[in-house]
Amino acid sequence: MIEVKDDADNPQNPWRRNLYVLWGCTFIAGVAFSELMPFMSLYVSQLGDFTKSEVSFYSGLVYAATFLVTAIVSPIWGALADRKGRKIMLIRASFGMATAMFLMGLATNIWQLIALRALQGLFSGFISNAQALIAAQTPRQNAGKALGTLVTGSTSGMLMGPILGGALASVFSIRNTFFITAGLLFIAGLLSATLVTEHFVPIERPKTEGKGLLGGLLGQFDNPKLIILLLFSTLFVQLGNTSIAPIISLYVKELMHNGGAVAFVAGIIAALPGISNILAAPRLGAYGDKHGSGKILMAGYLFAVLVYFPQGFVTSVWTLGVLRLLVGVSDGALFPTIQTLLTKNSPASATSAIFSWNQSFQALGNMFGSLLGGTLAGLFDYNVVFISTACMLLINLIMLWVAAPSLRATRK
Incomplete structure:
Protein backbone atom coordinates (compact mmCIF):
# COMPACT_ATOMS: atom_id res chain seq x y z
CA MET A 1 0.00 0.00 0.00
CA ILE A 2 1.18 3.53 -0.76
CA GLU A 3 0.73 5.76 2.26
CA VAL A 4 0.18 9.50 2.09
CA LYS A 5 3.32 11.58 2.52
CA ASP A 6 4.47 11.58 6.16
CA ASP A 7 3.82 15.28 6.60
CA ALA A 8 1.60 16.86 9.21
CA ASP A 9 0.85 19.84 6.97
CA ASN A 10 0.02 17.83 3.84
CA PRO A 11 -3.58 18.73 2.91
CA GLN A 12 -3.97 15.24 1.41
CA ASN A 13 -3.33 13.75 4.85
CA PRO A 14 -6.36 14.58 7.04
CA TRP A 15 -5.02 12.62 9.99
CA ARG A 16 -6.11 15.16 12.61
CA ARG A 17 -9.76 15.16 11.46
CA ASN A 18 -9.71 11.37 11.24
CA LEU A 19 -8.31 11.26 14.77
CA TYR A 20 -11.18 13.39 16.10
CA VAL A 21 -13.84 11.38 14.25
CA LEU A 22 -12.39 8.01 15.22
CA TRP A 23 -11.97 9.14 18.82
CA GLY A 24 -15.76 9.59 18.89
CA CYS A 25 -16.35 6.29 17.10
CA THR A 26 -14.06 4.32 19.41
CA PHE A 27 -15.78 5.98 22.36
CA ILE A 28 -19.11 4.69 21.02
CA ALA A 29 -17.57 1.26 20.42
CA GLY A 30 -16.13 1.22 23.95
CA VAL A 31 -19.55 2.00 25.40
CA ALA A 32 -21.17 -0.67 23.23
CA PHE A 33 -18.66 -3.36 24.24
CA SER A 34 -18.76 -2.68 27.97
CA GLU A 35 -22.35 -1.66 28.73
CA LEU A 36 -23.63 -5.23 28.37
CA MET A 37 -21.13 -6.86 30.72
CA PRO A 38 -22.76 -5.96 34.09
CA PHE A 39 -25.96 -7.85 33.30
CA MET A 40 -24.82 -10.51 30.77
CA SER A 41 -25.06 -13.24 33.44
CA LEU A 42 -28.57 -11.99 34.33
CA TYR A 43 -29.55 -12.29 30.67
CA VAL A 44 -28.14 -15.83 30.63
CA SER A 45 -30.32 -16.76 33.60
CA GLN A 46 -33.39 -15.49 31.73
CA LEU A 47 -32.77 -17.88 28.83
CA GLY A 48 -33.39 -21.12 30.76
CA ASP A 49 -34.11 -22.76 34.08
CA PHE A 50 -30.48 -23.02 35.20
CA THR A 51 -28.86 -23.78 38.53
CA LYS A 52 -26.37 -21.35 40.01
CA SER A 53 -23.41 -23.39 38.76
CA GLU A 54 -24.95 -23.69 35.28
CA VAL A 55 -25.43 -19.92 35.08
CA SER A 56 -21.75 -19.44 35.98
CA PHE A 57 -20.66 -22.04 33.41
CA TYR A 58 -22.77 -20.68 30.57
CA SER A 59 -21.82 -17.09 31.42
CA GLY A 60 -18.18 -18.11 31.03
CA LEU A 61 -18.91 -19.61 27.62
CA VAL A 62 -20.79 -16.48 26.54
CA TYR A 63 -17.90 -14.29 27.66
CA ALA A 64 -15.18 -16.45 26.06
CA ALA A 65 -16.91 -17.05 22.72
CA THR A 66 -16.27 -13.54 21.43
CA PHE A 67 -12.61 -13.46 22.46
CA LEU A 68 -11.86 -16.92 21.05
CA VAL A 69 -13.25 -16.08 17.61
CA THR A 70 -11.62 -12.63 17.70
CA ALA A 71 -8.22 -14.18 18.34
CA ILE A 72 -8.64 -16.48 15.35
CA VAL A 73 -10.03 -14.07 12.74
CA SER A 74 -8.27 -10.80 13.58
CA PRO A 75 -5.09 -11.59 11.58
CA ILE A 76 -7.20 -12.53 8.57
CA TRP A 77 -9.13 -9.25 8.68
CA GLY A 78 -5.86 -7.35 9.23
CA ALA A 79 -4.20 -8.86 6.18
CA LEU A 80 -7.29 -8.04 4.12
CA ALA A 81 -7.26 -4.45 5.44
CA ASP A 82 -3.68 -3.99 4.24
CA ARG A 83 -4.82 -4.99 0.74
CA LYS A 84 -8.28 -3.39 0.60
CA GLY A 85 -8.08 -0.47 3.04
CA ARG A 86 -8.87 0.18 6.70
CA LYS A 87 -11.96 2.33 6.21
CA ILE A 88 -13.91 -0.51 4.65
CA MET A 89 -12.90 -2.68 7.61
CA LEU A 90 -14.31 -0.06 10.01
CA ILE A 91 -17.62 -0.14 8.15
CA ARG A 92 -17.62 -3.95 8.04
CA ALA A 93 -16.89 -4.26 11.77
CA SER A 94 -19.42 -1.69 12.99
CA PHE A 95 -22.37 -2.82 10.86
CA GLY A 96 -21.55 -6.51 11.43
CA MET A 97 -21.40 -6.13 15.21
CA ALA A 98 -24.55 -3.99 15.15
CA THR A 99 -26.36 -6.88 13.45
CA ALA A 100 -25.02 -9.39 15.99
CA MET A 101 -26.06 -7.17 18.91
CA PHE A 102 -29.56 -6.71 17.50
CA LEU A 103 -29.99 -10.47 17.10
CA MET A 104 -28.76 -11.04 20.69
CA GLY A 105 -31.78 -9.07 21.86
CA LEU A 106 -33.98 -11.62 20.05
CA ALA A 107 -32.23 -14.73 21.44
CA THR A 108 -34.54 -17.32 23.00
CA ASN A 109 -32.01 -19.86 24.33
CA ILE A 110 -28.45 -19.97 25.60
CA TRP A 111 -26.97 -21.61 22.50
CA GLN A 112 -28.31 -18.87 20.27
CA LEU A 113 -26.66 -16.30 22.55
CA ILE A 114 -23.32 -18.15 22.51
CA ALA A 115 -23.46 -18.40 18.70
CA LEU A 116 -24.26 -14.70 18.37
CA ARG A 117 -21.41 -13.78 20.73
CA ALA A 118 -19.14 -15.81 18.43
CA LEU A 119 -20.63 -13.89 15.48
CA GLN A 120 -19.74 -10.65 17.26
CA GLY A 121 -16.16 -11.90 17.46
CA LEU A 122 -16.22 -12.73 13.76
CA PHE A 123 -17.01 -9.09 12.95
CA SER A 124 -14.46 -7.72 15.43
CA GLY A 125 -11.70 -5.29 14.57
CA PHE A 126 -13.21 -1.82 14.76
CA ILE A 127 -10.82 -0.43 17.35
CA SER A 128 -7.73 -2.17 15.93
CA ASN A 129 -8.47 -0.89 12.42
CA ALA A 130 -9.09 2.62 13.76
CA GLN A 131 -5.67 2.42 15.42
CA ALA A 132 -4.11 1.09 12.22
CA LEU A 133 -5.63 3.87 10.10
CA ILE A 134 -4.40 6.59 12.44
CA ALA A 135 -0.98 4.91 12.75
CA ALA A 136 -0.65 4.72 8.96
CA GLN A 137 -1.66 8.34 8.32
CA THR A 138 -0.03 10.12 11.26
CA PRO A 139 3.51 11.46 10.83
CA ARG A 140 5.87 9.22 12.79
CA GLN A 141 6.97 12.09 15.04
CA ASN A 142 3.34 12.48 16.19
CA ALA A 143 2.44 8.79 16.36
CA GLY A 144 2.79 8.37 20.13
CA LYS A 145 0.57 11.31 21.01
CA ALA A 146 -2.02 10.43 18.35
CA LEU A 147 -2.30 6.78 19.39
CA GLY A 148 -2.30 7.74 23.06
CA THR A 149 -5.17 10.13 22.39
CA LEU A 150 -7.10 7.54 20.36
CA VAL A 151 -6.78 4.97 23.15
CA THR A 152 -8.55 7.36 25.53
CA GLY A 153 -11.64 7.19 23.29
CA SER A 154 -12.23 3.48 23.79
CA THR A 155 -11.00 3.66 27.40
CA SER A 156 -13.44 6.40 28.37
CA GLY A 157 -16.24 4.61 26.52
CA MET A 158 -15.55 1.40 28.41
CA LEU A 159 -15.42 3.41 31.62
CA MET A 160 -18.89 4.88 31.05
CA GLY A 161 -20.37 1.77 29.45
CA PRO A 162 -21.26 -0.21 32.59
CA ILE A 163 -22.91 2.81 34.20
CA LEU A 164 -24.89 3.61 31.05
CA GLY A 165 -25.76 -0.05 30.48
CA GLY A 166 -27.07 -0.47 34.01
CA ALA A 167 -29.23 2.63 33.64
CA LEU A 168 -30.60 1.53 30.26
CA ALA A 169 -31.36 -1.97 31.51
CA SER A 170 -33.21 -0.52 34.50
CA VAL A 171 -35.29 1.83 32.37
CA PHE A 172 -35.80 -0.13 29.13
CA SER A 173 -35.08 -3.81 30.08
CA ILE A 174 -32.07 -5.96 29.22
CA ARG A 175 -33.37 -7.01 25.80
CA ASN A 176 -33.99 -3.44 24.71
CA THR A 177 -30.47 -2.50 25.79
CA PHE A 178 -29.13 -4.87 23.11
CA PHE A 179 -31.18 -3.00 20.51
CA ILE A 180 -29.91 0.37 21.77
CA THR A 181 -26.32 -0.92 21.66
CA ALA A 182 -26.85 -2.08 18.08
CA GLY A 183 -28.02 1.44 17.25
CA LEU A 184 -24.86 2.95 18.74
CA LEU A 185 -22.65 0.68 16.62
CA PHE A 186 -24.72 1.56 13.54
CA ILE A 187 -24.05 5.25 14.24
CA ALA A 188 -20.31 4.53 14.52
CA GLY A 189 -20.51 2.84 11.13
CA LEU A 190 -22.27 5.80 9.56
CA LEU A 191 -19.70 8.25 10.99
CA SER A 192 -16.85 6.09 9.71
CA ALA A 193 -18.41 5.83 6.25
CA THR A 194 -19.14 9.53 5.84
CA LEU A 195 -16.49 11.44 7.80
CA VAL A 196 -13.33 9.31 7.72
CA THR A 197 -11.01 9.91 4.77
CA GLU A 198 -8.53 7.33 3.55
CA HIS A 199 -6.32 7.69 0.47
CA PHE A 200 -5.60 4.08 -0.28
CA VAL A 201 -3.73 2.63 -3.26
CA PRO A 202 -2.88 -1.09 -3.05
CA ILE A 203 0.48 -2.38 -4.20
CA GLU A 204 1.80 -5.85 -4.86
CA ARG A 205 2.10 -8.07 -1.82
CA PRO A 206 5.64 -8.77 -0.65
CA LYS A 207 6.97 -12.14 -1.81
CA THR A 208 7.46 -13.23 1.81
CA GLU A 209 3.69 -13.23 2.34
CA GLY A 210 3.24 -16.66 0.81
Whole structure:
Protein backbone atom coordinates (compact mmCIF):
# COMPACT_ATOMS: atom_id res chain seq x y z
CA MET A 1 0.00 0.00 0.00
CA ILE A 2 1.18 3.53 -0.76
CA GLU A 3 0.73 5.76 2.26
CA VAL A 4 0.18 9.50 2.09
CA LYS A 5 3.32 11.58 2.52
CA ASP A 6 4.47 11.58 6.16
CA ASP A 7 3.82 15.28 6.60
CA ALA A 8 1.60 16.86 9.21
CA ASP A 9 0.85 19.84 6.97
CA ASN A 10 0.02 17.83 3.84
CA PRO A 11 -3.58 18.73 2.91
CA GLN A 12 -3.97 15.24 1.41
CA ASN A 13 -3.33 13.75 4.85
CA PRO A 14 -6.36 14.58 7.04
CA TRP A 15 -5.02 12.62 9.99
CA ARG A 16 -6.11 15.16 12.61
CA ARG A 17 -9.76 15.16 11.46
CA ASN A 18 -9.71 11.37 11.24
CA LEU A 19 -8.31 11.26 14.77
CA TYR A 20 -11.18 13.39 16.10
CA VAL A 21 -13.84 11.38 14.25
CA LEU A 22 -12.39 8.01 15.22
CA TRP A 23 -11.97 9.14 18.82
CA GLY A 24 -15.76 9.59 18.89
CA CYS A 25 -16.35 6.29 17.10
CA THR A 26 -14.06 4.32 19.41
CA PHE A 27 -15.78 5.98 22.36
CA ILE A 28 -19.11 4.69 21.02
CA ALA A 29 -17.57 1.26 20.42
CA GLY A 30 -16.13 1.22 23.95
CA VAL A 31 -19.55 2.00 25.40
CA ALA A 32 -21.17 -0.67 23.23
CA PHE A 33 -18.66 -3.36 24.24
CA SER A 34 -18.76 -2.68 27.97
CA GLU A 35 -22.35 -1.66 28.73
CA LEU A 36 -23.63 -5.23 28.37
CA MET A 37 -21.13 -6.86 30.72
CA PRO A 38 -22.76 -5.96 34.09
CA PHE A 39 -25.96 -7.85 33.30
CA MET A 40 -24.82 -10.51 30.77
CA SER A 41 -25.06 -13.24 33.44
CA LEU A 42 -28.57 -11.99 34.33
CA TYR A 43 -29.55 -12.29 30.67
CA VAL A 44 -28.14 -15.83 30.63
CA SER A 45 -30.32 -16.76 33.60
CA GLN A 46 -33.39 -15.49 31.73
CA LEU A 47 -32.77 -17.88 28.83
CA GLY A 48 -33.39 -21.12 30.76
CA ASP A 49 -34.11 -22.76 34.08
CA PHE A 50 -30.48 -23.02 35.20
CA THR A 51 -28.86 -23.78 38.53
CA LYS A 52 -26.37 -21.35 40.01
CA SER A 53 -23.41 -23.39 38.76
CA GLU A 54 -24.95 -23.69 35.28
CA VAL A 55 -25.43 -19.92 35.08
CA SER A 56 -21.75 -19.44 35.98
CA PHE A 57 -20.66 -22.04 33.41
CA TYR A 58 -22.77 -20.68 30.57
CA SER A 59 -21.82 -17.09 31.42
CA GLY A 60 -18.18 -18.11 31.03
CA LEU A 61 -18.91 -19.61 27.62
CA VAL A 62 -20.79 -16.48 26.54
CA TYR A 63 -17.90 -14.29 27.66
CA ALA A 64 -15.18 -16.45 26.06
CA ALA A 65 -16.91 -17.05 22.72
CA THR A 66 -16.27 -13.54 21.43
CA PHE A 67 -12.61 -13.46 22.46
CA LEU A 68 -11.86 -16.92 21.05
CA VAL A 69 -13.25 -16.08 17.61
CA THR A 70 -11.62 -12.63 17.70
CA ALA A 71 -8.22 -14.18 18.34
CA ILE A 72 -8.64 -16.48 15.35
CA VAL A 73 -10.03 -14.07 12.74
CA SER A 74 -8.27 -10.80 13.58
CA PRO A 75 -5.09 -11.59 11.58
CA ILE A 76 -7.20 -12.53 8.57
CA TRP A 77 -9.13 -9.25 8.68
CA GLY A 78 -5.86 -7.35 9.23
CA ALA A 79 -4.20 -8.86 6.18
CA LEU A 80 -7.29 -8.04 4.12
CA ALA A 81 -7.26 -4.45 5.44
CA ASP A 82 -3.68 -3.99 4.24
CA ARG A 83 -4.82 -4.99 0.74
CA LYS A 84 -8.28 -3.39 0.60
CA GLY A 85 -8.08 -0.47 3.04
CA ARG A 86 -8.87 0.18 6.70
CA LYS A 87 -11.96 2.33 6.21
CA ILE A 88 -13.91 -0.51 4.65
CA MET A 89 -12.90 -2.68 7.61
CA LEU A 90 -14.31 -0.06 10.01
CA ILE A 91 -17.62 -0.14 8.15
CA ARG A 92 -17.62 -3.95 8.04
CA ALA A 93 -16.89 -4.26 11.77
CA SER A 94 -19.42 -1.69 12.99
CA PHE A 95 -22.37 -2.82 10.86
CA GLY A 96 -21.55 -6.51 11.43
CA MET A 97 -21.40 -6.13 15.21
CA ALA A 98 -24.55 -3.99 15.15
CA THR A 99 -26.36 -6.88 13.45
CA ALA A 100 -25.02 -9.39 15.99
CA MET A 101 -26.06 -7.17 18.91
CA PHE A 102 -29.56 -6.71 17.50
CA LEU A 103 -29.99 -10.47 17.10
CA MET A 104 -28.76 -11.04 20.69
CA GLY A 105 -31.78 -9.07 21.86
CA LEU A 106 -33.98 -11.62 20.05
CA ALA A 107 -32.23 -14.73 21.44
CA THR A 108 -34.54 -17.32 23.00
CA ASN A 109 -32.01 -19.86 24.33
CA ILE A 110 -28.45 -19.97 25.60
CA TRP A 111 -26.97 -21.61 22.50
CA GLN A 112 -28.31 -18.87 20.27
CA LEU A 113 -26.66 -16.30 22.55
CA ILE A 114 -23.32 -18.15 22.51
CA ALA A 115 -23.46 -18.40 18.70
CA LEU A 116 -24.26 -14.70 18.37
CA ARG A 117 -21.41 -13.78 20.73
CA ALA A 118 -19.14 -15.81 18.43
CA LEU A 119 -20.63 -13.89 15.48
CA GLN A 120 -19.74 -10.65 17.26
CA GLY A 121 -16.16 -11.90 17.46
CA LEU A 122 -16.22 -12.73 13.76
CA PHE A 123 -17.01 -9.09 12.95
CA SER A 124 -14.46 -7.72 15.43
CA GLY A 125 -11.70 -5.29 14.57
CA PHE A 126 -13.21 -1.82 14.76
CA ILE A 127 -10.82 -0.43 17.35
CA SER A 128 -7.73 -2.17 15.93
CA ASN A 129 -8.47 -0.89 12.42
CA ALA A 130 -9.09 2.62 13.76
CA GLN A 131 -5.67 2.42 15.42
CA ALA A 132 -4.11 1.09 12.22
CA LEU A 133 -5.63 3.87 10.10
CA ILE A 134 -4.40 6.59 12.44
CA ALA A 135 -0.98 4.91 12.75
CA ALA A 136 -0.65 4.72 8.96
CA GLN A 137 -1.66 8.34 8.32
CA THR A 138 -0.03 10.12 11.26
CA PRO A 139 3.51 11.46 10.83
CA ARG A 140 5.87 9.22 12.79
CA GLN A 141 6.97 12.09 15.04
CA ASN A 142 3.34 12.48 16.19
CA ALA A 143 2.44 8.79 16.36
CA GLY A 144 2.79 8.37 20.13
CA LYS A 145 0.57 11.31 21.01
CA ALA A 146 -2.02 10.43 18.35
CA LEU A 147 -2.30 6.78 19.39
CA GLY A 148 -2.30 7.74 23.06
CA THR A 149 -5.17 10.13 22.39
CA LEU A 150 -7.10 7.54 20.36
CA VAL A 151 -6.78 4.97 23.15
CA THR A 152 -8.55 7.36 25.53
CA GLY A 153 -11.64 7.19 23.29
CA SER A 154 -12.23 3.48 23.79
CA THR A 155 -11.00 3.66 27.40
CA SER A 156 -13.44 6.40 28.37
CA GLY A 157 -16.24 4.61 26.52
CA MET A 158 -15.55 1.40 28.41
CA LEU A 159 -15.42 3.41 31.62
CA MET A 160 -18.89 4.88 31.05
CA GLY A 161 -20.37 1.77 29.45
CA PRO A 162 -21.26 -0.21 32.59
CA ILE A 163 -22.91 2.81 34.20
CA LEU A 164 -24.89 3.61 31.05
CA GLY A 165 -25.76 -0.05 30.48
CA GLY A 166 -27.07 -0.47 34.01
CA ALA A 167 -29.23 2.63 33.64
CA LEU A 168 -30.60 1.53 30.26
CA ALA A 169 -31.36 -1.97 31.51
CA SER A 170 -33.21 -0.52 34.50
CA VAL A 171 -35.29 1.83 32.37
CA PHE A 172 -35.80 -0.13 29.13
CA SER A 173 -35.08 -3.81 30.08
CA ILE A 174 -32.07 -5.96 29.22
CA ARG A 175 -33.37 -7.01 25.80
CA ASN A 176 -33.99 -3.44 24.71
CA THR A 177 -30.47 -2.50 25.79
CA PHE A 178 -29.13 -4.87 23.11
CA PHE A 179 -31.18 -3.00 20.51
CA ILE A 180 -29.91 0.37 21.77
CA THR A 181 -26.32 -0.92 21.66
CA ALA A 182 -26.85 -2.08 18.08
CA GLY A 183 -28.02 1.44 17.25
CA LEU A 184 -24.86 2.95 18.74
CA LEU A 185 -22.65 0.68 16.62
CA PHE A 186 -24.72 1.56 13.54
CA ILE A 187 -24.05 5.25 14.24
CA ALA A 188 -20.31 4.53 14.52
CA GLY A 189 -20.51 2.84 11.13
CA LEU A 190 -22.27 5.80 9.56
CA LEU A 191 -19.70 8.25 10.99
CA SER A 192 -16.85 6.09 9.71
CA ALA A 193 -18.41 5.83 6.25
CA THR A 194 -19.14 9.53 5.84
CA LEU A 195 -16.49 11.44 7.80
CA VAL A 196 -13.33 9.31 7.72
CA THR A 197 -11.01 9.91 4.77
CA GLU A 198 -8.53 7.33 3.55
CA HIS A 199 -6.32 7.69 0.47
CA PHE A 200 -5.60 4.08 -0.28
CA VAL A 201 -3.73 2.63 -3.26
CA PRO A 202 -2.88 -1.09 -3.05
CA ILE A 203 0.48 -2.38 -4.20
CA GLU A 204 1.80 -5.85 -4.86
CA ARG A 205 2.10 -8.07 -1.82
CA PRO A 206 5.64 -8.77 -0.65
CA LYS A 207 6.97 -12.14 -1.81
CA THR A 208 7.46 -13.23 1.81
CA GLU A 209 3.69 -13.23 2.34
CA GLY A 210 3.24 -16.66 0.81
CA LYS A 211 5.02 -18.47 3.65
CA GLY A 212 2.24 -18.82 6.15
CA LEU A 213 0.16 -16.38 8.15
CA LEU A 214 2.42 -14.97 10.86
CA GLY A 215 5.64 -16.24 9.30
CA GLY A 216 4.94 -14.45 6.05
CA LEU A 217 4.05 -11.27 7.91
CA LEU A 218 7.25 -11.27 9.96
CA GLY A 219 9.31 -11.53 6.79
CA GLN A 220 8.42 -7.89 6.08
CA PHE A 221 10.06 -6.58 9.27
CA ASP A 222 13.65 -5.51 9.88
CA ASN A 223 13.43 -6.74 13.50
CA PRO A 224 10.87 -9.59 13.69
CA LYS A 225 12.06 -10.63 17.16
CA LEU A 226 11.06 -7.22 18.53
CA ILE A 227 7.62 -7.55 16.93
CA ILE A 228 7.08 -10.97 18.56
CA LEU A 229 8.20 -9.60 21.94
CA LEU A 230 5.79 -6.68 21.65
CA LEU A 231 2.87 -8.96 20.72
CA PHE A 232 3.51 -11.18 23.72
CA SER A 233 3.82 -8.04 25.84
CA THR A 234 0.27 -7.11 24.82
CA LEU A 235 -0.85 -10.58 25.95
CA PHE A 236 0.92 -10.25 29.32
CA VAL A 237 -0.45 -6.78 30.05
CA GLN A 238 -4.01 -7.70 29.06
CA LEU A 239 -3.80 -10.98 30.98
CA GLY A 240 -2.77 -9.08 34.09
CA ASN A 241 -5.56 -6.51 33.76
CA THR A 242 -8.25 -9.08 33.02
CA SER A 243 -7.21 -11.41 35.85
CA ILE A 244 -8.13 -8.63 38.28
CA ALA A 245 -11.55 -7.86 36.78
CA PRO A 246 -13.50 -10.93 38.03
CA ILE A 247 -12.44 -10.52 41.67
CA ILE A 248 -12.12 -6.76 42.23
CA SER A 249 -15.66 -6.34 43.62
CA LEU A 250 -15.21 -9.39 45.87
CA TYR A 251 -11.91 -7.98 47.14
CA VAL A 252 -13.59 -4.65 47.89
CA LYS A 253 -16.35 -6.50 49.77
CA GLU A 254 -13.72 -8.28 51.87
CA LEU A 255 -11.88 -5.02 52.64
CA MET A 256 -15.19 -3.42 53.70
CA HIS A 257 -15.94 -6.40 55.98
CA ASN A 258 -19.11 -7.20 54.04
CA GLY A 259 -20.76 -3.95 55.09
CA GLY A 260 -21.62 -0.59 53.57
CA ALA A 261 -22.35 0.35 49.96
CA VAL A 262 -20.12 -2.37 48.50
CA ALA A 263 -21.51 -2.24 44.96
CA PHE A 264 -21.16 1.55 44.77
CA VAL A 265 -17.61 1.55 46.12
CA ALA A 266 -16.60 -1.37 43.88
CA GLY A 267 -17.89 0.55 40.86
CA ILE A 268 -15.77 3.56 41.78
CA ILE A 269 -12.69 1.39 42.36
CA ALA A 270 -13.22 -0.31 38.99
CA ALA A 271 -13.53 3.06 37.23
CA LEU A 272 -10.44 4.73 38.73
CA PRO A 273 -7.84 3.21 36.32
CA GLY A 274 -9.85 4.46 33.36
CA ILE A 275 -9.94 8.01 34.69
CA SER A 276 -6.19 8.26 35.20
CA ASN A 277 -5.57 6.48 31.88
CA ILE A 278 -7.51 9.16 30.01
CA LEU A 279 -5.34 11.86 31.60
CA ALA A 280 -1.99 10.07 31.31
CA ALA A 281 -1.98 8.29 27.93
CA PRO A 282 -1.71 11.30 25.55
CA ARG A 283 0.93 13.00 27.72
CA LEU A 284 3.04 9.87 28.01
CA GLY A 285 2.70 9.30 24.27
CA ALA A 286 3.90 12.83 23.50
CA TYR A 287 6.80 12.41 25.92
CA GLY A 288 7.75 9.13 24.22
CA ASP A 289 7.72 10.83 20.80
CA LYS A 290 10.36 13.28 22.05
CA HIS A 291 12.47 11.14 24.37
CA GLY A 292 11.98 7.55 23.22
CA SER A 293 8.96 5.22 23.35
CA GLY A 294 11.16 2.34 24.53
CA LYS A 295 12.10 4.22 27.68
CA ILE A 296 8.43 4.95 28.40
CA LEU A 297 7.62 1.25 27.98
CA MET A 298 10.34 0.10 30.38
CA ALA A 299 9.37 2.73 32.95
CA GLY A 300 5.70 1.78 32.55
CA TYR A 301 6.43 -1.87 33.37
CA LEU A 302 8.48 -0.97 36.43
CA PHE A 303 5.76 1.40 37.64
CA ALA A 304 3.09 -1.27 37.06
CA VAL A 305 4.99 -3.81 39.18
CA LEU A 306 5.35 -1.26 41.97
CA VAL A 307 1.62 -0.45 42.05
CA TYR A 308 0.25 -3.98 41.52
CA PHE A 309 2.32 -5.77 44.16
CA PRO A 310 1.15 -3.76 47.23
CA GLN A 311 -2.50 -4.18 46.18
CA GLY A 312 -2.22 -7.73 47.49
CA PHE A 313 -1.40 -6.47 50.98
CA VAL A 314 -3.71 -3.48 51.47
CA THR A 315 -6.00 -3.36 54.49
CA SER A 316 -8.04 -0.31 53.50
CA VAL A 317 -10.30 0.29 50.52
CA TRP A 318 -8.91 3.84 50.36
CA THR A 319 -5.39 2.54 49.84
CA LEU A 320 -6.65 0.17 47.17
CA GLY A 321 -8.36 3.11 45.45
CA VAL A 322 -5.14 5.12 45.29
CA LEU A 323 -3.21 2.17 43.88
CA ARG A 324 -5.93 1.41 41.31
CA LEU A 325 -5.80 5.05 40.22
CA LEU A 326 -2.07 4.61 39.61
CA VAL A 327 -2.74 1.45 37.58
CA GLY A 328 -4.37 3.68 34.97
CA VAL A 329 -1.12 5.61 34.64
CA SER A 330 0.82 2.39 34.03
CA ASP A 331 -1.77 1.28 31.45
CA GLY A 332 -1.39 4.67 29.78
CA ALA A 333 2.32 3.97 29.46
CA LEU A 334 2.02 0.35 28.32
CA PHE A 335 -0.81 -0.15 25.82
CA PRO A 336 -0.34 2.96 23.63
CA THR A 337 3.45 2.63 23.75
CA ILE A 338 3.38 -0.98 22.57
CA GLN A 339 1.16 0.14 19.68
CA THR A 340 3.46 3.08 18.93
CA LEU A 341 6.51 0.79 18.84
CA LEU A 342 4.68 -1.62 16.55
CA THR A 343 3.90 1.33 14.26
CA LYS A 344 7.44 2.70 14.25
CA ASN A 345 8.92 -0.73 13.54
CA SER A 346 6.40 -1.83 10.88
CA PRO A 347 6.41 -1.26 7.11
CA ALA A 348 3.39 0.55 5.69
CA SER A 349 2.27 -2.63 3.90
CA ALA A 350 1.77 -4.47 7.21
CA THR A 351 0.23 -1.82 9.47
CA SER A 352 -3.29 -3.25 9.63
CA ALA A 353 -2.03 -6.82 9.80
CA ILE A 354 0.22 -6.14 12.77
CA PHE A 355 -2.51 -4.24 14.64
CA SER A 356 -4.88 -7.13 14.05
CA TRP A 357 -2.33 -9.61 15.37
CA ASN A 358 -2.00 -7.30 18.35
CA GLN A 359 -5.77 -7.53 18.82
CA SER A 360 -5.51 -11.32 18.64
CA PHE A 361 -2.95 -11.41 21.43
CA GLN A 362 -5.08 -8.99 23.43
CA ALA A 363 -8.10 -11.27 23.02
CA LEU A 364 -6.04 -14.24 24.19
CA GLY A 365 -4.99 -12.19 27.21
CA ASN A 366 -8.67 -11.54 27.94
CA MET A 367 -9.47 -15.25 27.78
CA PHE A 368 -6.55 -16.55 29.82
CA GLY A 369 -6.68 -13.66 32.28
CA SER A 370 -10.27 -14.28 33.33
CA LEU A 371 -9.52 -18.00 33.73
CA LEU A 372 -6.32 -17.34 35.69
CA GLY A 373 -7.87 -14.78 38.03
CA GLY A 374 -10.79 -17.01 38.94
CA THR A 375 -8.57 -20.06 39.38
CA LEU A 376 -6.02 -18.36 41.61
CA ALA A 377 -8.70 -16.71 43.73
CA GLY A 378 -10.42 -20.07 44.16
CA LEU A 379 -7.24 -21.98 45.03
CA PHE A 380 -5.67 -19.33 47.27
CA ASP A 381 -7.16 -15.90 47.98
CA TYR A 382 -7.93 -12.62 46.22
CA ASN A 383 -4.60 -11.01 47.11
CA VAL A 384 -2.69 -13.73 45.26
CA VAL A 385 -4.19 -12.47 41.97
CA PHE A 386 -2.58 -9.04 42.44
CA ILE A 387 0.76 -10.53 43.46
CA SER A 388 0.79 -12.92 40.49
CA THR A 389 -0.03 -10.04 38.13
CA ALA A 390 2.94 -8.06 39.47
CA CYS A 391 5.19 -11.11 39.00
CA MET A 392 4.00 -11.65 35.41
CA LEU A 393 4.67 -8.01 34.52
CA LEU A 394 8.11 -8.24 36.14
CA ILE A 395 8.88 -11.31 34.01
CA ASN A 396 7.70 -9.39 30.94
CA LEU A 397 9.95 -6.46 31.87
CA ILE A 398 12.97 -8.74 32.31
CA MET A 399 12.18 -10.43 28.98
CA LEU A 400 12.16 -7.08 27.16
CA TRP A 401 15.23 -5.82 29.04
CA VAL A 402 17.29 -8.87 28.06
CA ALA A 403 15.91 -9.68 24.60
CA ALA A 404 15.29 -6.15 23.27
CA PRO A 405 18.13 -3.94 24.55
CA SER A 406 17.40 -1.45 21.75
CA LEU A 407 14.31 -0.32 23.67
CA ARG A 408 16.43 1.06 26.50
CA ALA A 409 19.57 1.94 24.55
CA THR A 410 18.20 3.97 21.66
CA ARG A 411 15.49 6.46 20.88
CA LYS A 412 12.66 4.37 19.37
